[in-house]
Each structure stands twice: as structure tokens, then as C-alpha cells.
Amino acid sequence: MTRAERNEDVKRRLFDAARHIVGELGYAEASVARITEMAGVAQGTFYNHFANRQALLDSLLPTIGQEMAHFIQERSETVRPESEREVARFRAFFDYLGENAGFLRILNEAEFAAPEAYRQHMDNMAAPFQRILGRARDRGEVQDYADPELEVIVHILMGARSYLSQHYGSGPLDEPIFSAYARLLRGGLFAGS
Amino acid sequence: MTRAERNEDVKRRLFDAARHIVGELGYAEASVARITEMAGVAQGTFYNHFANRQALLDSLLPTIGQEMAHFIQERSETVRPESEREVARFRAFFDYLGENAGFLRILNEAEFAAPEAYRQHMDNMAAPFQRILGRARDRGEVQDYADPELEVIVHILMGARSYLSQHYGSGPLDEPIFSAYARLLRGGLFAGS
């Protein structure tokens, strides 16, 4: 390994240790001592790679969030029409959770333990989501909600993912979750007039 | 004041101090030192009224959650039909937040800082909600979702409240929030087949 590679390797090990600890035990348990111990380096070494503890914790969610976004994108990009595609995205979200058990904790605790990262992640998720729905609306696949309303819809759908994953866990989920979600988006909840 | 009243008063002051600090700064900042200082009593006094720090923090959410439930109930009980009533509840939730700025933080952080209280609160909210929707379905006001699907819907609607309040804050909210919410529940998101 070159010097630069060694350097990169240590940084990666610190990041992975933090990811593992936060995912398993939460941000509070991710002390510098614990992270460096798991990474197999001395405590002081930490500060050669990250400005401080918060800096590493703040880097967790955006990085992993990106990973998740790619995963969902891959699983849903070919699906049509948009209503099916949204359900595919919804399913892909839970599939990702199933394979990345710790992510939910990294995400949910971030609101308080890594607020800046959290805000960034939410923006990273919401903006493209809203663009997708906007374009679908322009194609006629989504009803004619105004742009500010679509923004609201986006947050409803993200809130739905969050609460459902929290309540139902991250294992393989029952069908009613998907059928109810799909049905709500297609025809609403209340009996029409 | 009688002796019992004084006693009650101190306990109330401790509770209110904690409520204020957690609402403003989060559970982590609610040290016994800070709580007792704000309540104007000595640190040792704390333990005459609560078994330990966690006991007080755990009592925050159930108590305040009850308060919120009453508020929402009052604001929505006379509204008909159910679709309007759900929007009334939705509005009342945000009205409550507007008047109780700290509640959101007490609620959201509780998942990690007071997990037992959180689970209890979520159950307290979800169970009656599902009963209401179930009865409305039986009256024909809600489409014929199966019971497990209604449970899913309930968590979607609670997630919606959470993410929207998080994103839009707790001040007076714009109309699109309510119109988008109402419209989604009435007719879904996607253009009909």
C-alpha cells in the first residue's frame, strides 16, 4: 500500500467502525474511544482524519443515504407507470432496510445526534422525489396538485416510510403494508362522494 | 399553602422545568442540575419527588401526550363527516404544536431518550385512531380496507403529522399543507386508471 492508500484505509476503518456502532447501539455509544478501539488505532489517530467526533458522525448519514438512494433507484428505474414505480420505490426502501439493519437507527437518531447531517439527508431525498412527482404530474400520471402541495405529499410519503419501518421493523414485511400504501395513493382513504 | 400543597408545588415546578428544558434543548440537556436550578430547589430535592432522572423524563411524554389528545378531541368531536373530522384532527394537531412549541421535541427525541414512554405514547395514539377509522369504515365513510390495512393507514397518517411538523415547523402553517392532506385522503395521489 502506498502512503495515501494506508491513510485512506485508516479513515475507512474509522468510518466503518462508527457506522457499525451507531447502527447497533446509537450515536450516544459511539465514543471516540470505542470507535478507535474497533478500528484498531489509537485515540489520537482519530483527529488526524476527522476534525472531531461530530464531524465523523455527521458524515455517516449523507454517505449511507446516498448508498440507499442508488439502491432504490436501481430497483425502480424501469418500472412504469409512476404509481407502480412509487410502490417499487417503497418496497425497495424496506428491502434496503432488511439488508442494512443499522441504517434505521443511523437515520432516526440523526435528527438530534447529527442535525446538520439530518437536514442535508432530508433535502437530498426530498428534492429529487418532488421533481419525479412533478414530472409525473406534467405527464398526467399524477393528479394536478400544485407544487407546494407536492412538497407536502413528498413529506407525507417520507413520514409514512419512517413510521412504518419504525412500527413494523426491518425484517420481511407483510403484504397489507404494501397494499394499503398502494391503495391510499391510488384512491385515497375516504369513500368518495 | 399547606404542606401537601407545597409538596405538590415543588413537584410541579420540577416537572415544568423539565418540560421546558427538554422542549427547548432536548433530553440530553435536561440534567438534574439544570432542572433543579430552573425549579429553584436544591439538587437533592429532586430525589424527594422522583426516583431518578429517567423517571421524570419518562413521565413527560405520557402526561403531555394525554393533554394533546384531549385538545384534539375537543376540537374535532363535533365535526362530520369523518373525512372532514380527520382534517379537523390534523389541524388541531398543528394548532396544539403552535401553542406548545416544545412538544415536538419531547415527542420525537423520546424514541431514544425515553423509549418506554415513547412506545406507550404511540400505542395510546394509534389504538383509538384505528378504532375511529374502523367504525367509519363500518358506516361506509371509509373505503373497505381490511383491519391490518387500517393499522398501516394509521401509521402513515401519524408519520405524515410527524414529518410535516418537522419540516414546516410549528408556527401557523400554510394552506397547501391542509389541502394536500385532505385531497390525498379523499382521492389519492395518482391519476385514475
Added chain:
Amino acid sequence: MTRAERNEDVKRRLFDAARHIVGELGYAEASVARITEMAGVAQGTFYNHFANRQALLDSLLPTIGQEMAHFIQERSETVRPESEREVARFRAFFDYLGENAGFLRILNEAEFAAPEAYRQHMDNMAAPFQRILGRARDRGEVQDYADPELEVIVHILMGARSYLSQHYGSGPLDEPIFSAYARLLRGGLFAGS
């Protein structure tokens, strides 16, 4: 009960609670809170009967020590000659321990937890012991040790009781303890010249 009797009763209950707690758990665990709780009175009541916590703890050993002295006296007063009588006293000491499990702890910890009481108790035990041995010497039953030497012997014999009870516990003891003790006192340890 008259007022004085009630008063005496509370004081007795406090004493008994302390005796029980110290015997079972040691002086350190005998907090005023725990003593008053076991006695069934309020904390403040304690200070109507004892100047402070230490005053009660200091009264434990002398009182119980007296009790033990009576017990031993009764069991040994008729035994003759002195060599047998000393063994009878020695046996009675362990018999008392067997029936008063907590005493050993009250005694041994007292050296540090209630030093004044300890010194007093040791004097209470040593002085009559030395008188007994002195008179036996004058009768010719004990060899002609000088008085300062008898004082030394007394502390050796008390130390023996202490270490043996510590090492062998306070249950029913094996015969070698008594035979070795008796033999040492009768003929020493080393093979005579």
C-alpha cells in the same frame, strides 16, 4: 402505654433496627433512612432519640457486648478448674456467635466504624478477663506470669477468638478448634526441652 413507654418503645425499635442492619449488612449500610424505615418511624424522629447517627452506632457494641458477657458468665461460672473454665468460656463465645449471627460483624467492623465503642468494649472484656487470670495465678492454677504478661496473654486469647471466628465462621465448629486451643493453653506448642 404511657407516654414514657411509647417513647422507650420507639427508641428500642430504632436500636433493634440498627442492630439488625449492622449485623446483616455492616455499618456502612446503616443509614438513618434505612434504620428509620425498618423501625417504622419518620427520619426526623431519629433525632428525638439519638444525638446523631454515630451516637446510635456507638451504643450498639457496648450494649450487645454486655449481653454476650452475661451469656458467657452463665455458661462458665461453675466450671473448675480454671483451665477447663477458660475452655468453657471459649466454647460459650462461639455458642453465642451461633445464636447471634450479626454480632461478629458488629464487633469486627466497630474498630473503624465505631472506634470509641470498640475501645470501650475491648476494655470491658479485657479487664475482668485479666482479673480472673490474675486470681487463678494467685491460686496456683496459672503459671507465674507477671501482671503485664497476663495482659498480653489476655489480648492473645481475645485475638484468637476473633481470628478463629472470622476464619471458621459462626456455625457449629469442629472439635480440633477446641482441642488445639485447650492443648496450647495447657502445654504450649513447642516440644519441651
Added chain:
Amino acid sequence: MTRAERNEDVKRRLFDAARHIVGELGYAEASVARITEMAGVAQGTFYNHFANRQALLDSLLPTIGQEMAHFIQERSETVRPESEREVARFRAFFDYLGENAGFLRILNEAEFAAPEAYRQHMDNMAAPFQRILGRARDRGEVQDYADPELEVIVHILMGARSYLSQHYGSGPLDEPIFSAYARLLRGGLFAGS
């Protein structure tokens, strides 16, 4: 000083401070705050060298006990016969106390403040002592006590040391202590049959 030496030096200073404080004032007064202050380091430094307060306190007696055992061994190893040698050991014990004033307190309080260390120390002292007496018996220098009786004798002799040092202090002692001890071991206490 090299880094390792500095490290060792700090640990030594903490140990010596604890030894001094416990010897002078007892275990209860040996708070981490007091120890570190005397050692001239910050409180947090303590935990770089010992797992916790108890760990240091538990290391006191075994270490110093070892030291004392060496001292006594050196002072007595050449003395013969065994009866004289035992008196030499007895004297050496008090000589050690005279030079290490705090040891007595470290030892006696340990029964309650560092029970594990105490038990270990007692075993460390008793076992070789009993071996010595057993061999002397086999050589004919000690009367034919059975092995369980010799164990009893050992605890009597240790109890004697403890109570005598407690009663007579640790300064230079009067001759009667030694003469009485020697005489008891040689010919017992009571006048022969």
C-alpha cells in the same frame, strides 16, 4: 524519563498516595479526589492507570503484604530452633509495623473495605505458616498436633499478632509482650497437672 518511565512513575505516585492515605486515615477517606490531589495529577488520570477506585484499593494489601513477608523472612530465616525462630518472626512483624506505621490500618480495615484482597492476604500468610509448623512437628520441634489443629494454631498466632499490635501500638514494644508470647508457646498458660 522515557514515556514508559513517566507512565510507571504516575502509577507509582497514585499507589503511594493511596497507601499513605489509607494507612493514615483509612479506606473511607481514600477518595479518588484525595488520592489524585496528593499524587499531583488530575482526577481523570486515575482511570488511565486503574480500572476504578476499588481496583487500586484492592491492590494495596497484597503488594504490601508481600513486602512484609519478605521482611519477616529475611529477619528470621537463619534462626534455630523453631521455637526461637517463631519468636524472631513475631518480633520482625512488630519491627515491620514500626517502620510502616500505616500497614496495620491497611490490613485490618481490608476485611471490610477490600474483602477479596483480605482473603487473599490471609491465605498468603496462613498457608506457608502452617507448612513451617508442620515440618517442625515432623522434625520433633513441635508437639504432635494434628494438621487441622495446626491450622487452628496458625490462626491463633495471627490473631495474637493482630490484637497485640492493635492494643500496644506499633512503636517499640515492651519486653513482656515477647516474653509472654514465647512462654505461652513453650509451656502453655496453666499450671501443669
Added chain:
DNA sequence: AATGAATGAGCTTTCATTCAT
């Protein structure tokens, strides 16, 4: 770049004692 000991502020909790009721 890596090390790991030192720092000191901060935490929760305990407890003997006081005193107004």
C-alpha cells in the same frame, strides 16, 4: 501519521442533618 496519557468539566446519586408544621 501514529501514539496514548493527561486533562478537567460534567454527570447522577446518596445521605446526615435541619426545621417548619
Added chain:
DNA sequence: AATGAATGAAAGCTCATTCAT
């Protein structure tokens, strides 16, 4: 005489960060 809440000092321990090596 009895009550029991209030007090506040003191305890053990944690941890992010610094810095000399």
C-alpha cells in the same frame, strides 16, 4: 414527640480533546 421535605456537599466515573513523543 413526630413528621418528612429541603439541603448541599461529596462521591465515583466518563469522555472529547490536546499534545509531547
